[in-house]
Amino acid sequence: MIEIPIIYMDQEAIKRVVKGSNPMDYVLSRGCSEDLGEQLLRYKKSVEGRRIIEIGSARTGILPHVVQLEVPSYVGVDPFAVNATTSVIEEFLKDNPQYAGMFSAESEDALTFLRSQPTESATVVSSGVLDFSVIGGKIHNDPDVAQYQRELSSEIYRVTPVNGISYHRCADREWQEALVSAGFKADEISDFLFLKESQ
Ligand SMILES: C[S@@+](CC[C@H](N)C(=O)[O-])C[C@H]1O[C@@H](n2cnc3c(N)ncnc32)[C@H](O)[C@@H]1O
Numbered sequence: 001m002i003e004i005p006i007i008y009m010d011q012e013a014i015k016r017v018v019k020g021s022n023p024m025d026y027v028l029s030r031g032c033s034e035d036l037g038e039q040l041l042r043y044k045k046s047v048e049g050r051r052i053i054e055i056g057s058a059r060t061g062i063l064p065h066v067v068q069l070e071v072p073s074y075v076g077v078d079p080f081a082v083n084a085t086t087s088v089i090e091e092f093l094k095d096n097p098q099y100a101g102m103f104s105a106e107s108e109d110a111l112t113f114l115r116s117q118p119t120e121s122a123t124v125v126s127s128g129v130l131d132f133s134v135i136g137g138k139i140h141n142d143p144d145v146a147q148y149q150r151e152l153s154s155e156i157y158r159v160t161p162v163n164g165i166s167y168h169r170c171a172d173r174e175w176q177e178a179l180v181s182a183g184f185k186a187d188e189i190s191d192f193l194f195l196k197e198s199q
Contacts, residue, residue: 009144009151011112017148018109020139023058023080024128030061036127036169037065039193044069046165051122053077053159055110056129057085063092067099071123075104082107111148114155123164124156130168130175149175153182160184160196168192 036054040047040062048070054060057076066074076085085105093100106113114124128134135152136145156179160166166184168175169192180186184194 009111009147013144014109014111014148017136017139017142017144018079020137020142020145021080021135022133022137024134029128032169033059033061033127034065036125036167037062039167039169039190040065040123040125041068043165043167043193046163047071047123050161050164051075053114053117053122053124055113055124055126056134057081057105059084060088060127062125062127063088063103067096067102073102073104075106077106077108077110077113079107079109111152111155114152114159117155117159119158120161120164122159123161123166124159125167125169126171127169130171130179132172132174149178150181153178153184157182157184157196162196162198164196166194166196168194 040052050071052066052071052074054062054074054076057078058081060076063074078085082105089103089105092103132140136142136148139145156166166179168179171179171192176186176191179194183196185197187193187195
C-alpha cells in the first residue's frame with residue numbers, strides 16, 4: 001500500500017511558486033505537443049471513458065487526437081497562457097463545430113486546479129511543463145518548489161483512474177522521480193509514461 005503524503009501547501013506558497021515559474025514561449029515545439037496526442041491514441045484503452053486534463057496547455061496541438069478518442073471532454077489548464085488555449089479551441093471548432101461543448105480552458109495553476117477534481121476522474125497529461133526550467137524555474141532552490149513538485153505529483157496520481165495512465169512529454173528526471181514516489185509505476189520503455197496500477 002503506497003502512502004500518499006498529506007497535502008499541506010497553502011495557496012500563498014503555491015502563488016509564490018507560480019510567480020517564480022517561467023511560462024517560456026508557450027510552445028515548446030509543435031512536435032512535442034503532437035507526440036503527446038499520438039501517445040493518447042496509442043494508449044487509447046487506458047484513456048477512453050474519462051476526461052482529459054492537460055496542464056500547461058498553451059497552444060496545445062492535441063485536439064485533433066482527443067476527438068479520435070471516446071472521451072467526454074478536454075480541459076486545458078494554464079495560469080499564463082489560457083488565451084492561447086482558448087484560441088486553439090475556437091480555431092478547431094470553426095472547422096469541427098460538431099465538437100462544441102467538448103473543450104474548455106481554465107486560467108489556473110495545475111496544483112490548485114487538480115485539488116478541486118474528483119479522485120480517479122481524469123487522464124492528466126502535459127507537454128513541456130514538468131521541468132524545473134518551467135515550474136519554479138526562477139527560484140530553483142526554493143523548498144516550496146520541491147514541495148509543489150511532490151504535491152502536484154500526488155494530485156496527478158489521485159486524479160488518475162486505477163489502470164489508467166499519465167503522460168508527461170519532456171518530464172525531467174526530478175519530476176519522473178516525484179511521480180514514481182507519488183505511486184506511479186514508470187514505464188519500462190518510455191520515460192514520459194506513468195502507469196497507475198491496482199494495489
Ligand atoms: C514550454 S510551455 C509548453 C506549452 C505546450 N504544452 C506545448 O507543448 O507547446 C510551458 C507551459 O506551462 C505553463 N505553466 C507554467 N507554470 C504552470 C503551472 N503552475 N500550472 C500549469 N501550467 C503552467 C506555461 O504557462 C506554459 O504555457
